Amino acid sequence: MNKNFLTATIVGAVVLFVTGYLIFELALGGFYEANQGSATGVMRESPRWSWFIVSIVAWAAMLALALGWSGAEDPATGFRVAAVVGLLVALSFDFAQFAWTNLMTLTLAVVDPIMGALHAGIAGAVMGMVMGRGSNG
Numbered sequence: 001m002n003k004n005f006l007t008a009t010i011v012g013a014v015v016l017f018v019t020g021y022l023i024f025e026l027a028l029g030g031f032y033e034a035n036q037g038s039a040t041g042v043m044r045e046s047p048r049w050s051w052f053i054v055s056i057v058a059w060a061a062m063l064a065l066a067l068g069w070s071g072a073e074d075p076a077t078g079f080r081v082a083a084v085v086g087l088l089v090a091l092s093f094d095f096a097q098f099a100w101t102n103l104m105t106l107t108l109a110v111v112d113p114i115m116g117a118l119h120a121g122i123a124g125a126v127m128g129m130v131m132g133r134g135s136n137g
Contacts, residue, residue: 005064008127012060013053015123020056023119035108042103060127063120067127078128079121086120087113 024032036042066085072078090113098109 004131005061005068008064008067008130009057009060011130012063012123012127013057015126016056016060016119017053019119019122023115028115031111032108035105035111037102037104039102059120060123063124064127064131067124067131072124072128073132075125075129078131079125082124082127083117083121085124087117089120090116 063082063085067078067081070077070081072081094104094109094112097103098106104112
């Protein structure tokens with residue numbers, strides 16, 4: 001792990017946080033709410049933000065590793081690599097949750113990986129740009 005990896009992780013975490021709010025709360029919050037499963041009492045009244053930040057930083061670090069291993073050093077490659085990782089992670093998680101719990105509808109299990117790919121891809125584009133700057137300077 002070097003300075004480039006750490007910088008990309010921090011920048012990626014910020015991008016994931018902001019775009020996550022824009023995509024999953026502002027743009028699609030109603031859709032996600034309408035497609036919750038029958039489970040009750042699942043959502044907290046108030047999130048535990050410190051643990052959410054740990055989650056976002058870990059996700060950004062995983063994307064930074066994937067980008068580093070793939071040699072992504074530009075926005076297009078960063079988007080492509082991170083979008084594939086985001087799609088596969090969300091497919092795995094969402095369909096496991098759909099199979100074993102009542103947390104979501106099948107509609108949400110299908111749509112969420114697509115949104116996860118977009119979310120990760122946007123962060124990956126910015127992270128790829130950051131990683132490219134680190135290799136050139």
